[in-house]
Amino acid sequence: MDNKITKKEILYAIAEHFNIPFYVIKDEEITYCNEKAVKLLGCENRNEIVGKKPYNLSPLFQCDNEKSEEKGRKMIEIAREKRFHIFEWMHEKKDGTKFKAKVLLYNKNDVLIAIIMDLENNTEKYVNEKIIEETVNILTKIDLNTGVYNKYYFKYLINETISKAKVNKEEFALFFIDFDKFKEINDTIGHEIGDRIIEKTVERINKFLQNNCTLGRYGGDEFVILAYPLENKREVYNIGKEIIEAFEIPFLIETYKIHLTVSIGVAIYPEHGENTSQLFKNADIAMYYLKDKNIHKSKIKIFNRKMEKKITEKFKIQNFIMNAMKDGEIVLYYQPIFNIRNGQIEGVEALIRWHNNKLGKVSPEKLIAIAEETGLIHELGQYILEQACKDIVNWKNKGLHIVPVAINISVKQLENTKFSEIVKKTITKYRIEEKYIEFEITESVSAGDIHTIQKNIKDMKNTGIKICMDDFGKGYSSLSMLLNLHVDKLKIDKEFIQHIGKERDEKVIMTVTQMANALDLKVVAEGIETKEQVEFLKEIDCQWGQGYLWAKPMMKSDFEKKLIRL
Template structure:
C-alpha cells in the first residue's frame, strides 16, 4: 500500500493576507503619480510603466493582478498589449483608463477583455471604485478557484483512501447488489470488482452466516443505531485462484443506510447500504490459540486441570439430574523421574506425549483425559453403569502399557499407579472426587505401584495421618533431631562366636504416637525428600557413637549405615563421607555403606562410577536385601562391592523347609564366593535357621536370635557380656 504521507493533496494557501499588485501603464508621468496617490492602500503594491514594451516585459512575469492601461502609448497600442495577453494567457485583469473617449474605443477595449473602460477626464472616484470592484472580483475568483482545488483534492484523497484501504469498502443498491466495491476485495477474496458489480452480496457470504449477515448487509439505520462490528465469514473465490488456501476469512462488518435528500429531509428516499468489512482472520486465530493454551496442556494437547475441573463440574450436574454414576481416575507414571534423569527432559516429554496417545485410545469417546502437570493425569468417566466399569478401563490401560515405549532408541516399559473415586459413593463435588482419587493413587504406590485401587473411607484417615506425620517429621528435623534415636543390631560370626559389626537403625520418639519404627516414616522421608537430611543426622550420630566405642577398645567392629538412593544424586557424596570420617577419626574401611538392590538397576552407569569412588576412598560397600529385585549378575561383576546381605524373606521361609529358599540362598552363597564377596544373612530368628545357614556356608548373621536392635548403652553391654563379645580388629 502506498504511504499517504508521500502524496500531497493540500492546496497552497497563503499564511498572510494577500497583496494585490497593480501596474499603471501611461506615458505621462504626472498621470501615473496621480494614479499612485489615488490608489495607494496597505494591501496594494503599485508599479509603473511609461511604454507598452516595458509593460509587456513586466506582465510576462505573470504576477500582476490589475493592469490600469492607457490605450495611446508611444510605441505599442494598448489594444495590442491586450491581444498579446490573450495569446500568452496572462491572467491579469485589465482596467482601461484612456483619454480616447470615443464609444468605438470603449467597445474595442471591452471586446479585448477589459474589465471596465473609464475616461481619463471623468470623476477620479470612478477609477477608485472600479479598482475596488476589480479587486473584490479577483478575490472572489481566487476563493472560487481555491474551493475548486480543495474539492478536487478532497475527492482525490477520498478516492485514494478508499482504494488503498486495508478493508473492503462497498455500496449496495436497495436490492442488495453491489454498485461499488474497492480493489481490496481482490486481495482478500480473489474477486475482481467487475465480477461483483451487479451481483448480490450473498455470493461472498459463507452459507452458515447468511441469516446472520442479512441484517447487516440490508442495514437501513444510520448513526448510533446502525450495525457495528458484526462478525461474518466471507468466502473466497473457489475457481481460478490457486493461491487461496483458506477458503474463508473472518470479518467484522459495519454498515449504514444511504438516503437521497435532494427533496429535503422530510422526503428522504432509501437508496441502499454502504459498509466496511475488516479482515480479522489472523486475530481470530490468535484468539483461538490463546484460548486453547489457557485450557490445554501445550505438550500433549490434552485438557489441563482448569478445563478438566470445568468438565467434571458439568458432568456432575448431569449425573445428579439423571441419577447416574461417574468416575474419576488419578494416574501417575511410575519411575518417570528415571527417564528424565537417565535420558533427559526431551525424552521425558516424548514419553508423556506417547503415553497420552495410548491412554486416550483406552477410553470411550465421551471420556476426558487431562494432564494435571508433570507425570500426573486425570480421567473423567461419565455415565458409568457400575463401579466395575471404571476397573475395566483401568485394566485396559494397564494391559496397553505392557507394550514398551521406544525412548532414546531403547525399549522402556512404563507402569502407572491409578486411583479411582466414584460419584456419589466417594464424594459429590469435583474437589472431593479428585482428592480421593489422588489418595487412592498414593495407596497403590505404597503397595508396589503398577496397579489400580478404588478409594475407601479408611484411606482418608491414613492420608490425614500421612500429612500429619510429614509435618511432624519436618519439625523434628528442623528442631535438631532430638526426637530421633539410633539403635544398633549386632552382626555376628557364629563360627568365631564374636560380634563383627553392627547396623545403625533409626527410631523416632514421636511426641504423641510414641516410639516409631523406620518402616512407618522412612518411605515418607524418601517421598518428600527429607531422607537426605535424615541420613545426615544418622551418619553424624552413628559415627560419633562409633568413635566413642573405638576409643574404648572396640576396634574390631564395622559400622553399617544405610544410604538412600537419593544420596547418590549428589556428586559430593564421597567427599562428604570422608569429611565426616576424618572429623571423628574413623578409618574408611570401618564404615560399611549399605545400598539397595534398586540402585543397581537405576542409572547404573552413574551409580557404578559413584560406588567406585567410594571404594577407592577405602569405604566398604554392601548390597542390602539382595535377591528381591532380580538384579543381573552383570551388576555384581561391574559394581565394586564387598558384601551382600540375604534378605530376611528368604531366611524366614527356611523354617517351613521351603526348598526354593534353600536353593536361592545356596545359589547366592555360591555367587558370593565366586565373586570373592562376604555374605551376611539378616532376619535370623531361630536355631534351625542358623544351622541351615551355616550348612550353606553363610556364617555371618544378624537377627533376633542374637539380639534385637539395642540403644547405645545396651549395645555396649552386649559387646562385653553376651555370648558374642567383640574382640580385636577384623581383617
C-alpha cells in the same frame, strides 16, 4: 463429550486462520508463540522466541525514549490489573528491522496473551474483538504442550458436570492417571525426551477413549479423564483397561525404547464426593494407594474409605518423620559384632529406633517402608549416616578404640546416581577414615536399577568403604550377584542360625561359609542366642557373630562402655 476440541490443531487454527500473530507470557517470559509470530519477527522457528523476555524482541528504547524493558514491565502490570490493555509498541526483527505494531495484551488465569497487529502492513483489518476473545478463550483452556484441556479448565468442566449430573441424577467418574517412575526418565535421558513421551501419550490415550470421555493434563506426568455420563462401575474398569492397553507397546523415541506403566485412581460422583475438590482428592488417594503397593505393572483402583484412612495415616507419619529428624527424635542404637574365637568386639551395626509421643514406638521396618514410599528415604539415610559419623568422631575424641560401623542402606538410596558422591562428601566433612564405615545391603538390590547400584558400590569400594550382604539366603541370593557387586562380607540370615541342630540347615550354613572363605569373603552369623550355636560356628570356621547371647542393640552411651580405651 466430543474429544476433538482437545486436539492441538484447534489451538493453532483460530490464530492461523485469522492471521493473528501471538505469544504467551508467563512470569515475564515467553512460553509459547504461533507460526505467524515467528514469521512476523523474522525468525526461523519458535525456539528463537520461546524463553525470551517480551521486551527482548524490541529495540533498546521505544519511540518515547523510554527503555523497552521498563515500559514493557509497565504494560504487563496494567494488563494484570485491568485484564486487557491495548498499546503501540516498536518491535525489532531478527535482522534488526524495526516495525510499529499495536499489541493487545490479555490477562486470563495469570497467563498473558500478546496479540500483535502490524500497523505498517495493516494486519489490524483482519482482527475484531470477537475473534480475539475466541482466541484467548481457547488458549486459556488448553495445555499448550499437549493440546488437551489444562488443569484449571478441567476443574471448571468438573464443576459444570456436577451441576448437570445433580439435576439429571446421573453418575460420572474422574480418573487420575500418573506414570510410574517417570522422574527417572527425565533424570536419566532428559526432559526433552520426557516431553515427547508426554505428547505421544496424549495421542495414544485419545485413540482409545470412548465418546463420553474428556482428557485433560493436570500437570507434569499427571493426566485426568472425565467419563460422563457413567452407566455403572463396570464401565470404569473398561475405560481403565483401554488406558492400560495404550501403554502396553513401548515408546520408540530416537534410540530409546521406553516401557511405561501407569497407576490410575478413580473417584465416582456422587458416591466419593459431591464437589470438585473432594473428587480430585479421592481419585488422587486411590492412585497413591496403588503406588504404595509397588506393583510393577499398570493398574486401576476405585476409591474407598479404607484406603483414605491408610493414606492419611501415611502422610501423617511422613510429617512426623520429618519433624523427628529435625528434633533428633530418631536415634541410633548399636549392636556389637564379635570375633567368635576370642570374644572381642570387632565391629558394630547401627540400628534406628524411634519413639514418638503420639505414635508410640514405631518399628524400624515400618519407618523404612514409609520413608521409601514417600521418597523420604534419602533424607532419612543421610540423617542416619551423619548421626553415625558424629558418634565416631565423639568416640575418637574420647580416646576410644574405634571399630567399623555398619549402616543399613536401602535399594532406593543405591538407585540415586549421586549416592556415592554424597557419602564421600559426608565422610570428608567429618574427617573420618573410610575403613570405619561399612554399608549393609540386602539381596533385594537384584530387583533394582542394577547398573546404577553397581556403579555406586564400585565408587564407594574404591574409596575404601566395605560392603556387606545382609540376610544372606533369605531372598534372591545368587552367586553371580555376589561376584558382580563385589561384596566384602556376608551375614547369614538368623533363620538358618536358629535352626542349628537340624541337619539340613547346618549343611546350608556350612556350604555358605565354605563358599565365602573360598571367595575371601568374611562371614558374620546373626541371631546367635546359644552357646551350642557358637560351638557349631567355630567348628565350620565362621569368623564373626552377632546376637542376644552377647549383646542386644543398645544406646550409644552403653556401647561406649564396651569400647576399649586406647
